[in-house]
Amino acid sequence: MTGLKKSDVGWYWCSVVDVQVTDALTVTTVVTMTADNEKTSIKETNPHTTPVSSSENSMDKRITVIWSLMGVGLLLLTVLVFCICMSVRKFNSENMRTLKHIAVKSGDSVTIPCFYDESYKSNKKFWCHGYYWSSCTIVAYGNTHGSTSVIDHPTHNMFTVELNRLNTDHSGWYWCAAEIGDKYNPDDKDYLYLTVSAAPAVSVLGSRVSGEEGSSVSVQCLYSAAYQNKQKQWCRSTDWSCYTVGRTHTSQNSTVWIREGIRSFKVEMSGLKKSDAGWYWCSVGDVQVPVHLTVTDALTVTTTVTMTPESK
Structure with missing residues (x-):
């Protein structure tokens, strides 16, 4: 200066x-x-x-x-x-998969599918409740029965979680998990959110359907007025593909028809094959409702003709 x-x-x-x-x-x-x-x-x-x-x-x-x-x-x-x-909050692996947001009506039951990698066939499975994986509470282990039943199906690389007599207190974050038991490899898991309410945003008329091979089945998916403009889909777990409104031919040569109505859409699957059996879900926006399809053998009709000698 x-x-x-x-x-x-x-x-x-x-x-x-x-x-x-x-x-x-x-x-x-x-x-x-x-x-x-x-x-x-x-x-x-x-x-x-x-x-x-x-x-x-x-x-x-x-x-x-x-x-x-x-x-x-x-x-x-x-x-x-x-x-x-x-x-820590939301780690999930491709080796363990489930739906992301399931809606259920109060007082009803729901069966949730959890899909895992073939390498987990012999691992212990369990169902955990809590926002954080590190502090979630184990509700039930595989092959246990009660208000929460966890059943392992190793031949299909999946286990199901059946929740009964649900009320609004059951809403929250849950985890499908497989116990690894190795300090170098943490347990594998995937999360979902369960909403239990008196008037769920999405629901179905019949969560289990069955049809004979070659026949047809239909599922009615309902949704609230708030979801009128949300995307409607019918999805399957076989390859995690989804179908929208219209007609689609699947890789199994069966046909999927989706027709939208008033606050609902109808799914019709015709020309059923044994390979069509499995888990599906109605999806509206970010909410899903699981549906299980069983395909039985086609009914075989046998006609017996009895011949009698003619009188002379």
Whole structure:
């Protein structure tokens, strides 16, 4: 600062990123008399001002770099903690799959399918309740019966969870899981949300249907007015594919018809094959209701003709 004035007196600070160092500026008057006392020069100086060496400048730069690196490190640590928390909350594997949001009417029962990889055939299965996987409560293990029944079907690589006499208190987060029992490989699982209410957003007329091979079956899927403009689908677990309104030929040569009505849509499957048997679900928006299809052998009619000798 050159040409100092009395008005320059006050506080100033050096600032590097978010670090400041304050200093006061004092202006004094220095009077210099010549030998003959005829000429006077006046110089305003700041006694607190000292030259800054190059080593001090270098130190300031190093401090700035350290602060910057600490800031970046803190940001990366925050992102890492966030990712870990998210993985603990909602980790799911392709080796364990189920539906994502199931709606049920109060007082009713529901059977939920949980599909697992073939390598889990001999592993213990269980049903867990809780928002966080790390702290969820095991409700029932495989092949147990009661208000919650868990039945393993290793030949189909799946297990079912049957929930009976449901009420609104049963709404919440649940987990289909297989016990791995290895400290290097955590238990495998997938989550879903169950909504139990007096008037569910989506429902079906009959959650279990059966038909003979070559015949047809139909399922009526109902939904509330709030879901009128949501996407309607009929999905199957065989390949996790879904069909929308219209006519579709499946890979098994059977035909799926979906006709939309007033707050409902009807699914008709014709030309049934044994390979069509399995789990399906009505899907409206983000809500699903599971449906099981059984395909039985076609009825064979045998006609017996009895011949009698003619009288002569």
